[in-house]
Amino acid sequence: MTLKFRLSSIEHLEKARRNQEILFNHLLNFVEKCPEWVTVVAFYSALHFVDAYFAKLNLHFQHHQERNSEISESLKEIFGAYYRLYDLSVNSRYGSMKDNPTADEAMDTVRNDLPKVVEFIQGFVH
Amino acid sequence: MVFTMQELPQIYEKMLVRIQPEHVTDNIECIFSSNFSDTAVRTSRKMRASKYNIFVSSVSAQTTTISHPCSWKPQFIESETYSWTPRTWFVYPLKQDLRIDSTFDVKLLADARDMMRSLFEEVEKLNVVESAFYNFEPVDRPPGFIIEILVVIPESNRETEYKIYYVLGELMRRNRKMLIDLHIVKRRGREIKNLIPTEFQRWRE
Numbered sequence: 001m002t003l004k005f006r007l008s009s010i011e012h013l014e015k016a017r018r019n020q021e022i023l024f025n026h027l028l029n030f031v032e033k034c035p036e037w038v039t040v041v042a043f044y045s046a047l048h049f050v051d052a053y054f055a056k057l058n059l060h061f062q063h064h065q066e067r068n069s070e071i072s073e074s075l076k077e078i079f080g081a082y083y084r085l086y087d088l089s090v091n092s093r094y095g096s097m098k099d100n101p102t103a104d105e106a107m108d109t110v111r112n113d114l115p116k117v118v119e120f121i122q123g124f125v126h
Numbered sequence: 127m128v129f130t131m132q133e134l135p136q137i138y139e140k141m142l143v144r145i146q147p148e149h150v151t152d153n154i155e156c157i158f159s160s161n162f163s164d165t166a167v168r169t170s171r172k173m174r175a176s177k178y179n180i181f182v183s184s185v186s187a188q189t190t191t192i193s194h195p196c197s198w199k200p201q202f203i204e205s206e207t208y209s210w211t212p213r214t215w216f217v218y219p220l221k222q223d224l225r226i227d228s229t230f231d232v233k234l235l236a237d238a239r240d241m242m243r244s245l246f247e248e249v250e251k252l253n254v255v256e257s258a259f260y261n262f263e264p265v266d267r268p269p270g271f272i273i274e275i276l277v278v279i280p281e282s283n284r285e286t287e288y289k290i291y292y293v294l295g296e297l298m299r300r301n302r303k304m305l306i307d308l309h310i311v312k313r314r315g316r317e318i319k320n321l322i323p324t325e326f327q328r329w330r331e
Contacts, residue, residue: 065272065305072298079295080288087287087309098314105282112284 016048035106036092043089081116
């Protein structure tokens with residue numbers, strides 16, 4: 001059975017900001033030890049920001065592929081940043097230890113990719 | 127051959143292939159490589175994994191599309207009998223549990239291949255890309271499969287990664303019907319053969 005959550009835009013924002021808070025207040029202190037979880041939480045923060053935008057348009061996605069396709073069309077300004085977060089998080093979750101992002105990669109994506117997504121989306125949803 | 131000549135017009139019209147029992151019993155992978163020549167170069171080899179047990183190749187022959195279940199041996203084929211000039215080839219793995227009598231959208235697969243060609247041509251222009259692989263993963267939502275793509279680079283490089291994602295984004299915009307899942311694999315000194323799952327095919331023209 002696939003659970004189908006339909007969060008509102010505000011609920012997605014709450015999740016996105018909670019992930020951000022955990023990331024910046026806690027996880028980044030351990031980035032050398034667990035860069036993979038830094039990228040995973042960074043990605044899910046970005047995902048909920050993006051979903052907050054889509055929820056305003058009454059779009060709800062169950063699968064990454066459909067969401068990514070929609071981002072390529074309607075949020076193309078942040079597609080590269082979002083997809084890098086997605087790709088790194090997939091490597092983190094399913095790859096081997098050698099596929100894990102390095103601490104430098106994790107810091108790079110948190111400093112560059114995540115802010116691009118957040119700033120762009122916050123221009124549309126508050 | 128699974129399809130008779132009388133069936134071909136119908137197949138072409140619908141661009142669908144009906145899955146026959148023969149499709150799920152054969153264990154030979156056939157690859158048609160045309161290179162735009164008059165004679166198709168055919169190779170067959172044992173499958174790498176038993177996960178997939180058939181490959182369907184759609185071969186364009188002027189205005190006809192033929193599906194080969196690969197249950198025949200190349201030496202039995204005579205050029206007089208098959209005078210087609212293949213312009214392209216397509217290899218598609220189907221999982222063992224594909225239902226008999228289900229249908230398969232060959233046209234969409236051909237479109238998918240064109241799309242991948244476009245992607246790989248762009249990606250190969252990036253000097254650091256070492257190799258690219260693809261796989262079709264059946265899913266239970268439209269269009270019925272995900273095009274999985276792995277692009278191998280030696281090490282993490284933000285600029286290169288952004289270029290690859292840019293190409294991907296362009297492609298996704300142009301092919302909204304397709305489900306695409308691309309991942310960049312950082313080789314990090316490892317051998318490629320140890321990195322890529324066996325169901326993936328190396329991209330080659």
